Amino acid sequence: MAAAAAQKTRSPARLRAKKPVQPNSASADQAGPVEPMTDIGQIVRELGAVADYVSHIKKEIGALRANELYRTRLPGAHDELGNVVNATASATNTIMSAAEEILGYTEEDFETYRNQVQTKVLEIFEACSFQDITGQRISKVVEHLGQVEKRLSHFAAAVNARDGDVAPDFEDAARQTRKELLLLNGPADEGAGVSQDDIDSLFD
Numbered sequence: 001m002a003a004a005a006a007q008k009t010r011s012p013a014r015l016r017a018k019k020p021v022q023p024n025s026a027s028a029d030q031a032g033p034v035e036p037m038t039d040i041g042q043i044v045r046e047l048g049a050v051a052d053y054v055s056h057i058k059k060e061i062g063a064l065r066a067n068e069l070y071r072t073r074l075p076g077a078h079d080e081l082g083n084v085v086n087a088t089a090s091a092t093n094t095i096m097s098a099a100e101e102i103l104g105y106t107e108e109d110f111e112t113y114r115n116q117v118q119t120k121v122l123e124i125f126e127a128c129s130f131q132d133i134t135g136q137r138i139s140k141v142v143e144h145l146g147q148v149e150k151r152l153s154h155f156a157a158a159v160n161a162r163d164g165d166v167a168p169d170f171e172d173a174a175r176q177t178r179k180e181l182l183l184l185n186g187p188a189d190e191g192a193g194v195s196q197d198d199i200d201s202l203f204d
Helices: 002-018 025-030 040-064 066-104 110-128 130-158 170-182 196-201
Strands: none
Touching: 040 066, 040 130, 066 110, 066 130, 110 130
8 A cells, every 4th residue: 555655656756757848938039039041042043143144244255256356357457457558658659759750741742741641640540549449448447346346335235344443554545645745646527626727817
């Protein structure tokens, strides 16, 4: 009987020991909010957006075709302008030489003099045909530069490019300064710069 009573007395204690302890909700609330775990999905989405942007940049760089620009377009424009300069200089020399020879003729026979002048005038007319060739060459230059402008403009708009705060090229800045100081800017566009009337008025 005594052993049974002791067994009954210890049983509730063992039951209480095995009962799990419930957390105190009030204490958890007072401890502050629990930091949320990192959103892996958000990181994946952001990395995907970066990858898409890099892919877009690579596509636009490919569309720029930079190799063609510096291997074909720009050298082509340079060569055509050089040919224009050479053709203009050659035609100018031919015209001036023919004109000087006409002025130096001293033939008394009119028929002989006329034949000599006609020959030189024909040479002058032939030399003046350089403007047609140079016009075609300049058209090619305009085409080359137009392609460069078009591609660079498209690329800048596609990647939302902005000019950075970078120091200008030293050599280019020196050339610009020299042009301004020595007035080497060349002929002005129509309606810009000083007109001939303004220059003539200085001598009145």
